[in-house]
Amino acid sequence: MSELVDHLAELTGFRDRDILDVTLAGAFRDLLHPRSVAIFRMVGDGDNQRWLTRARLAEGDAVATADPVWVDLENLPRLAAHPARCEALTGQTVVTAVGDAGLSVFPLATDREVVGVLEIETERPLDTEAQRMVCSILRVYRNFEGLLDYSERDTLTGLLNRKTFDESFLKISSAMHPHSSGADARRTAGPGSMYWLGMIDIDHFKSVNDTYGHLIGDEVLLLLSRLMRSSFRFHDRLYRFGGEEFVVLMRCDSELDAQRAFERLRVNTERYAFPQVGHITASIGFSELKAGDSPSSAIERADKAVYYAKGHGRNQVQSYAELIARGELDVTEKVGDVELF
Numbered sequence: 001m002s003e004l005v006d007h008l009a010e011l012t013g014f015r016d017r018d019i020l021d022v023t024l025a026g027a028f029r030d031l032l033h034p035r036s037v038a039i040f041r042m043v044g045d046g047d048n049q050r051w052l053t054r055a056r057l058a059e060g061d062a063v064a065t066a067d068p069v070w071v072d073l074e075n076l077p078r079l080a081a082h083p084a085r086c087e088a089l090t091g092q093t094v095v096t097a098v099g100d101a102g103l104s105v106f107p108l109a110t111d112r113e114v115v116g117v118l119e120i121e122t123e124r125p126l127d128t129e130a131q132r133m134v135c136s137i138l139r140v141y142r143n144f145e146g147l148l149d150y151s152e153r154d155t156l157t158g159l160l161n162r163k164t165f166d167e168s169f170l171k172i173s174s175a176m177h178p179h180s181s182g183a184d185a186r187r188t189a190g191p192g193s194m195y196w197l198g199m200i201d202i203d204h205f206k207s208v209n210d211t212y213g214h215l216i217g218d219e220v221l222l223l224l225s226r227l228m229r230s231s232f233r234f235h236d237r238l239y240r241f242g243g244e245e246f247v248v249l250m251r252c253d254s255e256l257d258a259q260r261a262f263e264r265l266r267v268n269t270e271r272y273a274f275p276q277v278g279h280i281t282a283s284i285g286f287s288e289l290k291a292g293d294s295p296s297s298a299i300e301r302a303d304k305a306v307y308y309a310k311g312h313g314r315n316q317v318q319s320y321a322e323l324i325a326r327g328e329l330d331v332t333e334k335v336g337d338v339e340l341f
Contacts, residue, residue: 025055041116043234050076157225198286205244231265281315
């Protein structure tokens with residue numbers, strides 16, 4: 001019992017979700033001594049949903065392995081490739097026997113839906129008592145994740161909030177640093193990695209609130225957040241900073257790829273018919289992250305590109321580097337008094 005309590009204390013001692021999943025996998029390995037234990041999450045949309053490995057520990061592993069944060073969706077196994085996991089997504093625990101060995105798959109759920117599975121391979125199928133213990137620990141895990149969501153996510157849109165931005169930014173900065181090391185760097189870095197910060201500002205949003213009221217304004221913000229989720233990839237980090245201001249952290253191979261991603265959101269927003277309001281537009285500015293950047297310096301560059309877009313017709317995507325290259329902005333130029341609404 002004391003070992004179980006120790007593991008629960010360790011599990012709830014972290015606010016980093018990567019560490020949380022690794023700790024959960026480690027707890028079950030120590031308690032059950034399985035052949036392997038792994039946590040998988042569903043990513044992607046529609047018919048292109050895949051399995052992302054969040055943490056995997058085999059019996060002799062010293063450290064857990066996981067898919068990189070920025071892994072290409074097409075490189076991940078499809079949901080249908082693992083029928084037992086798919087069955088567990090219905091909310092039921094699946095315990096099967098292969099010879100004398102056992103495979104147990106438990107659903108990982110939030111307050112709203114099942115988002116993944118815990119998969120445990122053992123020498124023999126787990127008995128009822130062991131299954132009950134696993135389910136009890138997963139309830140603690142679920143409750144703790146709910147608390148993390150409450151503290152890390154915007155209550156209206158469900159996007160990440162401003163408080164979580166600096167931590168994500170520092171992880172990326174560590175991966176960009178030539179002397180970076182550790183799990184965060186290994187999970188984030190990739191060959192030819194280029195990271196980008198984009199700022200998104202709804203055009204004339206004040207007039208939406210003034211004309212239709214704040215309830216309709218909130219609905220516009222909620223619907224825009226959904227457009228963002230469908231326009232960007234599953235691993236891009238989406239934030240609401242407050243009001244009508246949104247931020248994206250992403251990795252692309254080139255400035256052109258980043259431009260296309262932000263342009264996709266701009267077009268999707270322009271074409272979408274918002275209830276009662278009709279059509280709205282957004283101005284977007286983005287900048288590449290540089291080694292040694294602070295969060296404020298990166299935000300300032302993207303912010304200047306947004307202000308330029310606002311002052312030159314709105315409903316457009318502007319690259320800070322391109323504006324500098326064209327002579328439209330000076331490196332030392334301060335943000336002007338552009339009417340944002």
